[in-house]
Amino acid sequence: TVRMFEETFNSVKGKFVEVFHILFGNGEAELKLTDPDNMLTSGVEIYIQPPGKKLQHMGLLSGGEKALTAMTLLFALFLQKPTPFCFLDEVDAPLDDANVERYVGMVKALSDKTQFILITHNHNTMSIADSIYGVAMQEYGVSTILSVTLEQVARAGR
Amino acid sequence: TVRMFEETFNSVKGKFVEVFHILFGNGEAELKLTDPDNMLTSGVEIYIQPPGKKLQHMGLLSGGEKALTAMTLLFALFLQKPTPFCFLDEVDAPLDDANVERYVGMVKALSDKTQFILITHNHNTMSIADSIYGVAMQEYGVSTILSVTLEQVARAGR
Amino acid sequence: MKFNKLYLHGFKSFVDKTTVDFPDGITAIVGPNGSGKSNIMDAVRWVFGEQNAKELRGADMEDIVFNGSQKRKPAGFAEVGLTLSDIDEAVAAKYGTFSEITITRKFYKTGEREYYINNRKCRLKDIKDIFMDTGLGARSISIIEQGKVDKIINASPEELRFFLEETA
Amino acid sequence: MKFNKLYLHGFKSFVDKTTVDFPDGITAIVGPNGSGKSNIMDAVRWVFGEQNAKELRGADMEDIVFNGSQKRKPAGFAEVGLTLSDIDEAVAAKYGTFSEITITRKFYKTGEREYYINNRKCRLKDIKDIFMDTGLGARSISIIEQGKVDKIINASPEELRFFLEETA
Numbered sequence A, B: 001t002v003r004m005f006e007e008t009f010n011s012v013k014g015k016f017v018e019v020f021h022i023l024f025g026n027g028e029a030e031l032k033l034t035d036p037d038n039m040l041t042s043g044v045e046i047y048i049q050p051p052g053k054k055l056q057h058m059g060l061l062s063g064g065e066k067a068l069t070a071m072t073l074l075f076a077l078f079l080q081k082p083t084p085f086c087f088l089d090e091v092d093a094p095l096d097d098a099n100v101e102r103y104v105g106m107v108k109a110l111s112d113k114t115q116f117i118l119i120t121h122n123h124n125t126m127s128i129a130d131s132i133y134g135v136a137m138q139e140y141g142v143s144t145i146l147s148v149t150l151e152q153v154a155r156a157g158r
Numbered sequence C, D: 001m002k003f004n005k006l007y008l009h010g011f012k013s014f015v016d017k018t019t020v021d022f023p024d025g026i027t028a029i030v031g032p033n034g035s036g037k038s039n040i041m042d043a044v045r046w047v048f049g050e051q052n053a054k055e056l057r058g059a060d061m062e063d064i065v066f067n068g069s070q071k072r073k074p075a076g077f078a079e080v081g082l083t084l085s086d087i088d089e090a091v092a093a094k095y096g097t098f099s100e101i102t103i104t105r106k107f108y109k110t111g112e113r114e115y116y117i118n119n120r121k122c123r124l125k126d127i128k129d130i131f132m133d134t135g136l137g138a139r140s141i142s143i144i145e146q147g148k149v150d151k152i153i154n155a156s157p158e159e160l161r162f163f164l165e166e167t168a
């Protein structure tokens, strides 16, 4: 299993850089082993450097950069081995318009192998969905769910 | 100071209910003392019941309901004694379109006594601002700030 | 493996029998604050076997059962069912089915818990076995709760290694 | 009391001298992810006297000084100034001014810290005294950081009492 982990690590590492460039444009990204001499127990660490910035610890990243970095790893793992199903609850909330576009682009690209369920208030995210469900409480305190169209959602928001 | 706290508590309590009805529509809300017999040391607790729902502990509230409840208390305190300055960083991120409208309505109503600085990605929030600053990194890693108009922001987002 | 539909009855704000179909591709779930969107994700994590009420935003397990509203009385139990298809052949054979399988979890306010696979009682372990090696589970990285997107970058190096091992 | 303008130099991503005017009413700050919006709020909390680097999303205080970019070398110090007007008469008299007052904080990578009021050196306590009884301060309830809006409802009953006392 040591060989297997090493192969998986090297493969995901490459995909992490690939997805990072799609979501962030330029910049540098790397997955590193905390203890490369000991493949059996070594941990994994994320290093990223947004375009043109210096390498720094993750705490200094902005809210949106953190969310995008998390998505970078998630999507790299999906490229390595798609899981049947992915459920994301308002992960687009901290993203600006340009980054929402890149995020939904990746979701679209991965959706032939993975079913995505996206809870969102963002109209740009809704617009890429194959189907939309509206959850409401017509009777106070009681949730119901029904299939809706993008036009119906746009009208309800007004 | 016991008398003073008691007066302040009763006054804020009333304002809390008032603001709650503006932000949530109906429902019940209450500020309670944890130890009413001991005004000198008693703590304060928030009880809210969104419209038509049962009273429950705060953990069961949704992301948006929690943010709106926090704003209810903040704005009630401002009605009691306006602070000169209020700085809110993307507090509108979890709110749906209808609640963003109510939130900005309250900010507008309070802005004659308090200067508000709102960091936001939400175009409805930007539209109520008296002035808008755009922060950018024309040179990578270096922030600059300049005054912008709503049209310029709308164009940049496309 | 494919998710076909989710059935909710008495789970949090879904007091009435509710069915949600999951078509292929991308499904968006929208709606006002407090309408019940995140409760659907809680239902999925619960039927996968989540045992800690705090992970479902409750103080204790009773909090997942509908606790009443202005016009409705509290429910006595919560039930969630998940129908899957394209499952692993060995699993399908075990439960005598060619394609679909439905996992169901029930919790009564009196404390009883029941698990079913295709309407036959089973243990929680049986449900977990179905998802072995798929990267799915109550706390899998492919389910990200509201406000917790940082859980991936705040993870320890050991946790990150575990995420990678799940994809090996 | 009114906030007139904020001056930044070498503070986080604001390496060049930058001035931000704060007009009356409502000001919106917009811009792409990572452009420096929340850094402005960190600057305000720092000039109010925040002493804990973690509250400013840093590991230690050095993290508030510009640490370089592709084309720029790291800065040697960080400086933030805040100009206020309509201040309390007693305070204005103390600093020999009729209307405006500027509080300044400087931090050198070598470790020195300096505080100024209208270009005269002072102590941190002097800056904090200016905001006495206004409900303002580095950790006041009227400054809500990104993702921390729940801090109000997760506050303990004692903390909530403290917030009320500030408005007495």
Ligand SMILES: Nc1ncnc2c1ncn2[C@@H]1O[C@H](COP(=O)(O)OP(=O)(O)OP(=O)(O)O)[C@@H](O)[C@H]1O
Residues within 6 Å of the ligand: A135, A141, B050, B053, B054, B060, B061, B062, B063, B064, B065, B094, C011, C012, C013, C031, C032, C033, C034, C035, C036, C037, C038, C039, C040, C062, C063, C064, C065, C066, C067, C068, C146
């Ligand atoms: N056991 C329960 N019985 C009845 N209602 C419940 C129960 N548990 C939670 N709720 C209700 O569910 C609501 C929250 O639902 P949920 O968190 O799914 O909202 P949401 O649609 O995700 O909203 P947001 O957009 O703000 O995140 C609460 O208002 C609460 O009243």
Ligand SMILES: Nc1ncnc2c1ncn2[C@@H]1O[C@H](COP(=O)(O)OP(=O)(O)OP(=O)(O)O)[C@@H](O)[C@H]1O
Residues within 6 Å of the ligand: A050, A053, A060, A061, A062, A063, A064, A065, A094, B135, B141, D011, D012, D013, D031, D032, D033, D034, D035, D036, D037, D038, D039, D040, D062, D063, D064, D065, D066, D067, D068, D146
């Ligand atoms: N000491 C420092 N020197 C240089 N750059 C820094 C320093 N500290 C933080 N930064 C930079 O500031 C950026 C984050 O800025 P900030 O958190 O203000 O973004 P933001 O505009 O609020 O974005 P978002 O919309 O995603 O919340 C980081 O990318 C980081 O590179």
Ligand SMILES: [Mg+2]
Residues within 6 Å of the ligand: A089, B062, B063, B064, C037, C038, C146
């Ligand atoms: Mg939610």
Ligand SMILES: [Mg+2]
Residues within 6 Å of the ligand: A062, A063, A064, B089, D037, D038, D146
């Ligand atoms: Mg920010």
